[in-house]
Amino acid sequence: MKQNEDILGNCPDAEKIFRVPDGYFESFAKLMDEKTAETDTKQHGRMVLANWWKPVSVAASIAAAIVCTSLYINEKHEEELMLTIEHETLYSQLEDLEIIDYLASEED
Amino acid sequence: MHKLREEDLFDALRDPKRRSEAFGVVVKTHSKQLYWLIRKMVLSHDDANDVLQNTFLKAWRGLDNFRGDSKISTWLxxxxxxxxxxxxSSSEAKNKSDLSLEDSMVQNLASDEYFSGDELQLKLQRxxxxxxxxxxxxxNMKYFEGRxxxxxxxxxxxxxxxxxxxxHHAVKKIKDFILNEN
Structure with a gap:
């Protein structure tokens, strides 16, 4: 009981209670050196990819915009063409008499 | 490079040509103190090693954001x-055992090859x-490290x-915990 009450009385040396593998701190600096170099290589790889990807994505966006615009224009043109053909077909189907009647009614 | 002043070390860390070497000095200077701070929190050597590595990797990646407003050691x-x-907190979330994270940590500590504390020390850790x-x-910072x-x-x-x-609350809680455990 007395021992328990005094447990905080004498601070234990944490480094004696908790141990580390032999030479841990000496090898840790070397390990970190390798890890940071590895990180740099990865970051460099990402930068190279980003540098390559940026112009490609810009070019692809421009190409996509051009394709969309030309598709839209083509579609409009086709619609207009279809309308003209439809009108011409409609007119060609009118009887001569119907035209004469129409013109006569206009004159009245 | 070991004898660099804080300002010189900071300048070296900002210089791409000297950065790597300067960071090596930072690791050598601060790894031990940071390790013990982390180790007393996570208890296991392997976990402390992982957290310490992540700490330095984060510092390395964040060097450009470190403006030198605080000391390098404070930043680390x-x-x-x-x-x-x-x-x-992620260990707590991942813990699927019936025991709480703290109980698991004490249990692991008792069988840890890098722990040489006796029964009383195990009780203190608990x-x-x-x-x-x-x-x-x-x-931990006050009691073990005397900061x-x-x-x-x-x-x-x-x-x-x-x-x-x-x-002071922590000391009281620890004393109460130990007395109530008996």
């Missing part, structure tokens, strides 16, 4: 503490683990008064 302590607390993580951090409250204030961003209160 901030990262180490954040990494440790994140590690503990009592320390009963504290919330931030209070545990305050207790000044002013230094802790700078690192933890908590006022000296609040730190004193937190430490």
């Amino acid at each position: 302590h901030h990262i180490a503490i954040n990494e440790t607390l994140s590690f503990l 009592a320390i683990l009963s504290l919330p993580p931030k209070q545990r951090l305050v207790f 000044k409250y002013e230094e802790m204030e700078e690192i933890l961003g908590t006022s000296v008064g609040a730190l004193k209160a937190s430490y």
Whole structure:
């Protein structure tokens, strides 16, 4: 009981209670050196990819915009063409008499 | 390069040509102190090693954002503490055993080849683990490392008064825990 009450009385040396593998701190600096170099290589790889990807994505966006615009224009043109053909077909189907009647009614 | 002043070391860290070497000096200078701070929180050597590596990797990646407003050691302590607390909360989330994270940690500690404490030390660790993580951090820094409250204030961003209160509450809780355990 007395021992328990005094447990905080004498601070234990944490480094004696908790141990580390032999030479841990000496090898840790070397390990970190390798890890940071590895990180740099990865970051460099990402930068190279980003540098390559940026112009490609810009070019692809421009190409996509051009394709969309030309598709839209083509579609409009086709619609207009279809309308003209439809009108011409409609007119060609009118009887001569119907035209004469129409013109006569206009004159009245 | 070992004898560099803080300002020179900071300049070297900003210089791409000298950065790597300067960071090596930072690792050599601060790894031991940070390791022990982390180890007393996570208890296992393997976990402490992982958290310490993440701390330095975060520091390395964040070198461009370090403006030198605080000391290098304070900046590293901030990262180490954040990494440790994140590690503990993610371990808590991942813990699928019937035991609480703290009980699992004590159980693992008892069989840890890198722990040489006796039954009484194990009991002390169990009592320390009963504290919330931030209070545990305050207790460890004051009790085991004997740090000044002013230094802790700078690192933890908590006022000296609040730190004193937190430490005294922690001591009381630990004593109560040990007495009630018997």
